[in-house]
Amino acid sequence: MESQIYGNRGLVLTRGQGVEVYDKDGKRYLDFFMGHGASLFGHNHPFLVKALKEASERPWSIGAGFESEGRNKASESLSHFFPNHRIFWTNSGAEAIESALKICALNRPGRSRILALRRGFHGRTCGALSLTFNPKYRSSFSPLLFKVEHYNAQELPSKIDKNTLAVFVEPIQGEGGVHPLDFSLGKAISEQCQRTGALLVSDEIQTGFGRCGSISISSAHGLEPDVICLSKGVAGGLPVGVALWKKELLDFVPQSHGSTAGGNPLVCSIAFAAMELLQKENYPQKAKEMGAYFTSLLSSIRNPLIEEIRGEGLLVGIQLKCKVTPLIRDLQNAGLLALQAGPMVLRFMPPFAAERHHFEEATTILERVLTNHG
Numbered sequence: 591m592e593s594q595i596y597g598n599r600g601l602v603l604t605r606g607q608g609v610e611v612y613d614k615d616g617k618r619y620l621d622f623f624m625g626h627g628a629s630l631f632g633h634n635h636p637f638l639v640k641a642l643k644e645a646s647e648r649p650w651s652i653g654a655g656f657e658s659e660g661r662n663k664a665s666e667s668l669s670h671f672f673p674n675h676r677i678f679w680t681n682s683g684a685e686a687i688e689s690a691l692k693i694c695a696l697n698r699p700g701r702s703r704i705l706a707l708r709r710g711f712h713g714r715t716c717g718a719l720s721l722t723f724n725p726k727y728r729s730s731f732s733p734l735l736f737k738v739e740h741y742n743a744q745e746l747p748s749k750i751d752k753n754t755l756a757v758f759v760e761p762i763q764g765e766g767g768v769h770p771l772d773f774s775l776g777k778a779i780s781e782q783c784q785r786t787g788a789l790l791v792s793d794e795i796q797t798g799f800g801r802c803g804s805i806s807i808s809s810a811h812g813l814e815p816d817v818i819c820l821s822k823g824v825a826g827g828l829p830v831g832v833a834l835w836k837k838e839l840l841d842f843v844p845q846s847h848g849s850t851a852g853g854n855p856l857v858c859s860i861a862f863a864a865m866e867l868l869q870k871e872n873y874p875q876k877a878k879e880m881g882a883y884f885t886s887l888l889s890s891i892r893n894p895l896i897e898e899i900r901g902e903g904l905l906v907g908i909q910l911k912c913k914v915t916p917l918i919r920d921l922q923n924a925g926l927l928a929l930q931a932g933p934m935v936l937r938f939m940p941p942f943a944a945e946r947h948h949f950e951e952a953t954t955i956l957e958r959v960l961t962n963h964g
Contacts (some may be wrong), residue, residue, distance in 0.1 A: 593669065599922065601613050601922070602614040602621075605817065606621065606633030606782075607632075607633055608620055608632040608635075608943040609622075609632055609940065609941060609944050609945075610632075610633070611633060611927070615826070617851055617925070618925060619765075619925050619926065619927050619953055620927065620955070621941075621942045622926060622928050622939060622944075622952060623927040623928055623929050623939065624827075624939055624940065624941050626822070626939070627789070627801065627822050627905075627939040628821075628827045629826070629941060630799065630800070630826065630827070630864075631666075631826050631827075631864065631867065631873075631941055631942050631943065632943030633943075634940075638860055638861060638864075640711045640863075641859055641860055641862075641863035642856075642859075642860055643710040646856065646861035648660070648855060648859075649855055650853055650854060650856040651854040651855070652768060652855060653850070654850075656847060658853075658854075658855040658858065660681065660855040660856070660858040660859035660862060661854075661858040662856070662859040663859075663862040664858040664859070664862040664865070665677050667861075667865040667866070668832065669878040670865075671805045671806070671865075672805075672834050674836065675836060675837060676834065676835050676841055677833075677834055677836040678833045678838070678842070678852070678853075679830070679831070679832055679852045679881065680821075680849055680852045680853075681829045681830065681831060681849060681852055682713075682821060682823065682828070682830075682850055683713055683717040683793075683795035683796075683831050684713030684715045685715070685831045685832070685849065685852070686795065686819040686820065686821055686833045687712045687715075687718040687721065687758075687791075687793065687833075688715055689820055689831075689833035689847060690756075690758075690833050690835070691704075691717045692842075692846065692847055693789075693817060693839065694740055694755055694756035694789045694791065694817065694835065694936045696843065696846070697839045697840050697856075698755045698756070698788070698789060698838050698900070700756060701752075703739065703751070703753050703754035703755055704721070704737075704739070704754075704757075704758070705738070705741065705746065705749060705750060705754060705756070706722075706723065706738050706739070706740050706757070707742070707743055707746065707758075707759055707763070707766075708741060709723055709724075709766030709767060710723045710758065710759070710760055710766055711723070711727075711760070711764065711765035712758060712760075712793055713795075714727060714893040714933075716731070717736070717737060718729060719735060720735040720736045720737075721738050721758050723740050723763075723766070724766075724950070730742065739842060743771060743772065743775045743779075746775075746962060747775070747779050747781075747782045748782075750782040751786055752770060752786045752788075754786055754788035755788065755789065756788060756789045756817075757779060757788055757789070757790050757791065759771065759779060759784055759790065759791070759793065760793045760794075760797065761776070761792060761794060761802075761807045761810070761813060762795070762796075762797045762802065762811075762902060764796035764797065764905065764937070765931055766932065767798075767900075767909070768900045768907025768931050768935060769774075769907075770811065770900065770901070770902060771811045771812070771813070772811075773810070773812040774812060776808075776811040776812025776813045777813075778812070779812070779813065780812060783816075783842070790813065790816050790817070791815060791816070791818075791819065792806075792808040792813050792815035792816045792817070792818050792963050794806055794807065794808065794818055795820060795831070795937075796905065797822040797902075798818070798822075798902075799824050799864075800868050800877055800935075800942070801823065801903055801904050801939070802877065802878075802901075802902040802903035803874055803875070803878030803881070804874050804878075805868070806818060807902065811905075816836050816839065817834065817835040817839075818833075818834045818835075818899055819831070819832070819833055819834075822836070823850075823864070824861050825857045825858075825860045825864060826863075827859045828856075829851075829857065830857050831852075852877045856934075871942070873880075873942040876942060877903040877942060878903050880904065880940075880944060880945075880946070880949065881901070881902060881903035881904050881906065883938070883949060884904075884906060884938070884949040884953075885899055885901070886908070886954075887950060888908065891953065891956065891960065893961065895910050895960055895963060896908060896909075896911075897910060904938075904939060904942070905937075906937070906938045906939075907935045907937050907938075908935065908937075908938075909934065909935055910935065912934065912963065913933055914932075914935060914936050915930065915933075916935055916957065916963075917936060920962070920963070921955060921956065921959050924955045924958065924959055926955045926956065926959075940952075
């Protein structure tokens, strides 16, 4: 029997194209959920489907120590965006975070303090969960977690000292409520890390790879990270994660880390195709433009339940004056899939495939549902 940990939204989704998905009864939904943002290019993008079909006829997994054309191409393409970085491929964002933790430990032996932000979310494996702030995720597993100090962004710079091993930050907190980090605070965090020798890790698992208008938005928020973690849409929705760290830092010691399926030829072939698409279609710029258009539409809704609209590009959060769970259910019934970012924040993560009319339709549905709630 399958675990019911994720609950059940009552939908059996059977097919999709672009922004749209359909359930087993043929009902259409506008998908602004997109597999928690992993289907960044939309469903069944023809370019990615073609790449997947071609890659499926070659070895899918080859194991450690063997090179593959797919991984080499993907790594070379990623290096174009992140020059002078080492690359380690994983299967998920949480695994990328675990890899980052180990890289920091290898490079700062003797240091013991690890710092992260309140409201931060970095995953649910034991190392990543130690960094994640929300007690509801942590409480049942506290005996398995190591000590992490969590601070507000304003107080974080003053807490970084020469015994600090690493500092983990999201440029925009996704699960924690879609809270962008102020540029001046990001800069202060970066400068204090540089003064003390602490390593700065930027978690761009949800914000990176073009969703928020750039391959990496760390610098736009004042961050100068030593390590960057990516995941979600890097392979168009297939399981993938990437840890990147500056070349001047030490690499893994042999046998100190590994992944059976990480960097497998199948997934890396799709990641390479995804990076081709990013450049060919200029998707990051489109994300910036479409996100601004969507935000302007949402701002035109006159409803007292809306308190604030936050986010960048195709990551948008709406702070509400009511619990968001019933609203998400009603939106789904009306044909719009969304997700939450905390108890009172409605989150939308539309794909690159979304056009103006999709955002207009989503806004109309939201306005109608909010009116019914009022």
